[in-house]
Amino acid sequence: MWNQLEELLKSKNITRYKLSKLTGIGQTTLQSYKDGVEPSFKNMCKIADVLDVSLDYFRKDEKQ
Numbered sequence: 001m002w003n004q005l006e007e008l009l010k011s012k013n014i015t016r017y018k019l020s021k022l023t024g025i026g027q028t029t030l031q032s033y034k035d036g037v038e039p040s041f042k043n044m045c046k047i048a049d050v051l052d053v054s055l056d057y058f059r060k061d062e063k064q
Helices: 002-010 016-023 027-034 042-051 055-063
Strands: none
Touching: 002 027, 002 042, 002 055, 016 027, 016 042, 042 055
8 A cells, every 4th residue: 555655645746744734634644654654544535635636546455
């Protein structure tokens, strides 16, 4: 999940700090996702909405 998120942030020129502000998800929580913690469904919806992608976008690695 984190790899897709980082690629998307780069392509949209959004920092983790800005993502935190736009979603209301704390930077510490975002860091925990990078460290391997699974995000809640609610937070994934917030991230997908802000980045204008479907939740399926983040499942690409899991399907393989």
